[in-house]
Amino acid sequence: MHLPRLAPVVFFVTTAALAQIDPATFQLQQQDIDRRERRENQKIEQAEEPERIKLRTRERDELARVQRETALAAGAASATVVATGTVTAIDTNKFVQLKFAEDEVHNLIQNRLTPEMDARFQRARNAVNRKFTLERAKLDAQQIDAGDATAKQRDRAIKTAEINEKFQAQTDDLAVEQAGEEAKLRYIHTTKINAAERDLAALTARYLLEQSTKGSAAIFNPTADPEYGKLSAARDQAKSSLDTALDELRVKFSVRRTDIDNAREDEQAKGNNG
Numbered sequence: 001m002h003l004p005r006l007a008p009v010v011f012f013v014t015t016a017a018l019a020q021i022d023p024a025t026f027q028l029q030q031q032d033i034d035r036r037e038r039r040e041n042q043k044i045e046q047a048e049e050p051e052r053i054k055l056r057t058r059e060r061d062e063l064a065r066v067q068r069e070t071a072l073a074a075g076a077a078s079a080t081v082v083a084t085g086t087v088t089a090i091d092t093n094k095f096v097q098l099k100f101a102e103d104e105v106h107n108l109i110q111n112r113l114t115p116e117m118d119a120r121f122q123r124a125r126n127a128v129n130r131k132f133t134l135e136r137a138k139l140d141a142q143q144i145d146a147g148d149a150t151a152k153q154r155d156r157a158i159k160t161a162e163i164n165e166k167f168q169a170q171t172d173d174l175a176v177e178q179a180g181e182e183a184k185l186r187y188i189h190t191t192k193i194n195a196a197e198r199d200l201a202a203l204t205a206r207y208l209l210e211q212s213t214k215g216s217a218a219i220f221n222p223t224a225d226p227e228y229g230k231l232s233a234a235r236d237q238a239k240s241s242l243d244t245a246l247d248e249l250r251v252k253f254s255v256r257r258t259d260i261d262n263a264r265e266d267e268q269a270k271g272n273n274g
Contacts, residue, residue: 021142029139037132041125048121055113062105070098092205100198107190115183119176126172130165137161159271167264171257178253182246189242196235203228 021029077090141157144150207225 021139026139026143030136033132033135033139037128040128040131044121044124044128048117051117051121055109055117058113059105059109062108063102066098066102066105069101070095073098090209092209093202096198096202096205099201100194103194103197104191107187107194111183111187111190115180119180122176122179123173126169126176130168130172133168134161134165137164156271160268163264163267163271167260167267170260174253174256174260178249181249181253185242185245185249189238189245192238193235193242196231196238200228200231200235203231 073091073094077095080090138158138161141154141161144154144157146153203225
């Protein structure tokens with residue numbers, strides 16, 4: 001048994017393992033990654049579109065319901081005027097409330113249901129992106145040629161890519177969480193804003209109706225009515241509260257994002273020093 005004769009074999013195997021992928025094979029592998037990534041994203045899009053159709057259908061149905069109720073209210077108001085010969089019996093609050101209901105349909109779809117759906121599919125897209133980013137990084141690592149340090153450099157590149165993938169998952173999840181929390185704030189505060197707009201519209205309609213019954217010109221001067229000022233202030237406060245809440249939320253998430261970045265940096269430093 002002559003062990004020294006194994007040396008050329010070991011050298012050949014090691015050299016083959018560390019050899020760069022030839023350009024043609026490298027290109028084919030890149031194309032394969034691109035193709036598989038595209039197919040997975042297509043599956044997500046195919047699953048997403050029916051959900052969007054459901055949301056659009058629900059929005060149309062809800063708005064159509066409000067429009068039917070508005071038409072009925074208008075018909076009832078016209079009948080009241082004909083029967084009584086006066087507009088004093090018209091329920092202006094009914095129309096104002098219906099406008100509020102219409103605004104809330106848009107609020108529900110835009111600031112609650114759509115963001116909830118977007119979050120589900122964004123998580124799926126993020127996962128696909130991370131998966132294939134890691135595959136590309138590992139493929140690129142096979143192209144590293146650093147002489148005697150080739151194996152070490154390739155291993156370090158792969159470890160760095162894996163660390164990046166790990167912390168990118170945390171960053172992606174944080175971004176989805178932040179978008180969801182921002183949507184919740186918009187939904188809650190938009191309802192308050194819509195309610196304030198409703199109250200302002202009710203006040204205006206009531207005043208105009210009263211003026212018309214007195215034979216006065218139907219002109220409303222908001223600055224002359226203290227109640228209008230109070231309601232305007234309530235609406236403006238609701239808008240300001242939303243902006244403040246969003247700013248505070250972004251600060252909180254910025255801190256968490258910085259913590260993730262620092263943890264990524266620390267782990268990469270450990271890997272480089274190992």
